[in-house]
Amino acid sequence: MIALINTSITTPILRYGRYQFDCYISSLQNSHAVAQQLFDETPLKQHNQMLFHYSRNGQTPEALNLFLSLYRSGLSPTKYTMSCVLNVCARCFDGRVGEHVHCQCVKSGLVHHVCVGTCLLDMYMKTGNVRNGRRVFDEMGHKDVVSWTAVISGYLLNGGTVEALKVFSQMKREGVKPNGFTYSAILAVTHGVFISEILAEVIKTNNDKLSNVGAALLRGFITMGNIHDAGKVFEQIEPKNIVAWTAMLVGYAQAGETDEAAKIFHQLTKEGIKPNEYTFSSMIKACTAPAASAELGKQFHACAIKMRFNNHLSVSNSLVTMYAKRGDIDSAHEVFKRQKERSLVSWSSMISGYAQHGQAKKALEVFEEMLNRNMEMDAIAFTGVLSACTHAGLVNKGEYYFNVMINDHHINPTMEHYSCMIDLYRRAGMLEKAMDIVKNMPFHPNAGVWRILLAASRVHHDMKLGKLAAENIISLEPQDAAGYVELYNMYAAAGNWHDAVNVKKLMHERKVKKETGYSWIEVKNKTYAFKSGDSYHPLSKHIYSKLSELNIRLKEAGYQPDTNSVVHDIDDNEQKETILSHHSERLAIAFGLIATLPDFPIHIVKNLRVCGDCHNFIKLVSLVEQRYIVVRDRKRFHHFKGGLCSCGDYW
DNA sequence: CTAGGGTTAG
Numbered sequence A: 001m002i003a004l005i006n007t008s009i010t011t012p013i014l015r016y017g018r019y020q021f022d023c024y025i026s027s028l029q030n031s032h033a034v035a036q037q038l039f040d041e042t043p044l045k046q047h048n049q050m051l052f053h054y055s056r057n058g059q060t061p062e063a064l065n066l067f068l069s070l071y072r073s074g075l076s077p078t079k080y081t082m083s084c085v086l087n088v089c090a091r092c093f094d095g096r097v098g099e100h101v102h103c104q105c106v107k108s109g110l111v112h113h114v115c116v117g118t119c120l121l122d123m124y125m126k127t128g129n130v131r132n133g134r135r136v137f138d139e140m141g142h143k144d145v146v147s148w149t150a151v152i153s154g155y156l157l158n159g160g161t162v163e164a165l166k167v168f169s170q171m172k173r174e175g176v177k178p179n180g181f182t183y184s185a186i187l188a189v190t191h192g193v194f195i196s197e198i199l200a201e202v203i204k205t206n207n208d209k210l211s212n213v214g215a216a217l218l219r220g221f222i223t224m225g226n227i228h229d230a231g232k233v234f235e236q237i238e239p240k241n242i243v244a245w246t247a248m249l250v251g252y253a254q255a256g257e258t259d260e261a262a263k264i265f266h267q268l269t270k271e272g273i274k275p276n277e278y279t280f281s282s283m284i285k286a287c288t289a290p291a292a293s294a295e296l297g298k299q300f301h302a303c304a305i306k307m308r309f310n311n312h313l314s315v316s317n318s319l320v321t322m323y324a325k326r327g328d329i330d331s332a333h334e335v336f337k338r339q340k341e342r343s344l345v346s347w348s349s350m351i352s353g354y355a356q357h358g359q360a361k362k363a364l365e366v367f368e369e370m371l372n373r374n375m376e377m378d379a380i381a382f383t384g385v386l387s388a389c390t391h392a393g394l395v396n397k398g399e400y401y402f403n404v405m406i407n408d409h410h411i412n413p414t415m416e417h418y419s420c421m422i423d424l425y426r427r428a429g430m431l432e433k434a435m436d437i438v439k440n441m442p443f444h445p446n447a448g449v450w451r452i453l454l455a456a457s458r459v460h461h462d463m464k465l466g467k468l469a470a471e472n473i474i475s476l477e478p479q480d481a482a483g484y485v486e487l488y489n490m491y492a493a494a495g496n497w498h499d500a501v502n503v504k505k506l507m508h509e510r511k512v513k514k515e516t517g518y519s520w521i522e523v524k525n526k527t528y529a530f531k532s533g534d535s536y537h538p539l540s541k542h543i544y545s546k547l548s549e550l551n552i553r554l555k556e557a558g559y560q561p562d563t564n565s566v567v568h569d570i571d572d573n574e575q576k577e578t579i580l581s582h583h584s585e586r587l588a589i590a591f592g593l594i595a596t597l598p599d600f601p602i603h604i605v606k607n608l609r610v611c612g613d614c615h616n617f618i619k620l621v622s623l624v625e626q627r628y629i630v631v632r633d634r635k636r637f638h639h640f641k642g643g644l645c646s647c648g649d650y651w
Numbered sequence B: 001c002t003a004g005g006g007t008t009a010g
Helices: A018-029 A033-041 A044-056 A060-072 A079-089 A095-108 A114-126 A130-139 A145-157 A161-173 A180-189 A195-205 A214-223 A227-236 A242-254 A258-270 A277-286 A294-306 A313-325 A329-338 A344-356 A360-372 A379-392 A395-408 A415-427 A431-440 A447-459 A463-476 A481-493 A497-509 A540-556 A573-581 A584-595 A612-624
Strands: A518-523 A526-531 A602-606 A629-632 A637-641
Touching: A044 A060, A044 A079, A060 A079, A060 A095, A079 A095, A079 A114, A095 A114, A114 A130, A114 A145, A130 A145, A145 A161, A145 A180, A161 A180, A180 A214, A214 A227, A214 A242, A227 A242, A242 A258, A242 A277, A258 A277, A258 A294, A277 A294, A277 A313, A294 A313, A313 A329, A313 A344, A329 A344, A344 A360, A344 A379, A360 A379, A379 A395, A379 A415, A395 A415, A415 A431, A415 A447, A431 A447, A447 A463, A447 A481, A463 A481, A481 A497, A518 A584, A526 A584, A540 A584, A540 A612, A584 A602, A584 A612, A584 A629, A612 A629, A612 A637
Parallel strands: A602 A629
Antiparallel strands: A518 A526, A518 A602, A629 A637
């Protein structure tokens, strides 16, 4: 676990002097009479600047405390004060804080200023109160392009696509000219298809080098998976602001190119642009990619601390997920524990983190704490707790939470929730119950569900189900090799070579390729990649001889290779064993054993799931070599120790 | 006068 720097004290950079700042802080920290007097004598303008500073830095509690002191001391807030504090309220989860400020705005008459009105409607929209947001907007005497844009993005934020588009056209009808911000917002719903249309309109109306729309266009291309055109748009944006840089960074991150994302980060700082919380949370998220080094994530954490962004909610939330995904669940919890305020996202990040590590008990504890605090719940929070139950085989608990979600929280189960339940029953061997859900849920099963059923068919030797699942996977996701391979193996096993050959032909015609399995291991700050049977590593010879040595020792300890995991069309059992024994994770582990000291834990990251035989193999390695081995596969973590795995062979 | 809208995290 890394040592976290104490971040509870932040020193803002102020326009006024150090002395005044110290007085300021003391006035906030104790209710000492002298300090209070100092507070009262400080001009309102400086309080406002301080408030602005807090709001810009995401220091929500500080900002609200300051506003409260201001209110208590009898100073009358200005429209500037209100704008700032409403901006802060927009990020609160308790909408009542904002409502209170709303009352103050009405009483003082400040509500009639455009800025205050806009902040108010924005606050309601961001806290999910669309009705009040709309009402404030309708009652505004004077509306400008900013107010219109705020309503549009407010609707979009709350899923009101149709209303957003309506407001967009109404605005144009009333003669208000959309600007870059407006296009930027509306582009989020136009899904690529309209990109060229909007682009034409943008060029016609705002001939200003894509400055504000650029980032939105860029995002459009990225969601279409077109990083090339995204890059071209990026080049055209001039000057490039932080939003544009962040959008480009996200583009590379989504394409799995963590190093390119990091390059963008360094480039923007070199150009004198200051990264903000969006940049940091995006960059830290990029560090969770399987091929990214664990060091990189820590470096950006350190960087965030240095630049004082670590206390921003989105940043600390992304840190929780980053550490969890990097296998360091303790650091994830440490960040979570130190969060001054936590949102729904914070709690669900922690729950999913524990779930991925198979620590179901802790996941449920955190979830129960959330329930006790009467926090608002959403579908994703329940996905976290259900997946914890699934990974640990807690059938009763899973059923219980599923019902709580529907009956107490009135959340409609999504496909994800049904998948969890199907997987939960399937792993527990309750195939009939799993099938009941498949038949009765209001969705057509997606490829994910069929993959679960495919796994079930293998365990239960249910050929009929296997065939059905494989065929559905092929039709739903024609580029996924799993269905073809399974179907081929089934035909081959039954001696039906005619159909087997046809499957192979189809696969060939469609250019379907099995995703290459990679395993990564980090040794002395360097990441090494291995793929099955490769010999690129300079120590390759030693790695393979270590593997043969291990094989002999493991067989003495009772290891029997399970060649059923091999999906190749090979008859020779010995050949199958060889393929198994050279799976990428084994190469990585063998290298880890050679290259690190005996008490050093070995961390492996895989892009695919670990196969049953490798799982057995690693368990025994952890026993005979007395090593702690952590494997992160596509879905979750396995902590191997003394011949056992944290997943309890339940994955 | 300053301030409000656009990107981000599970």
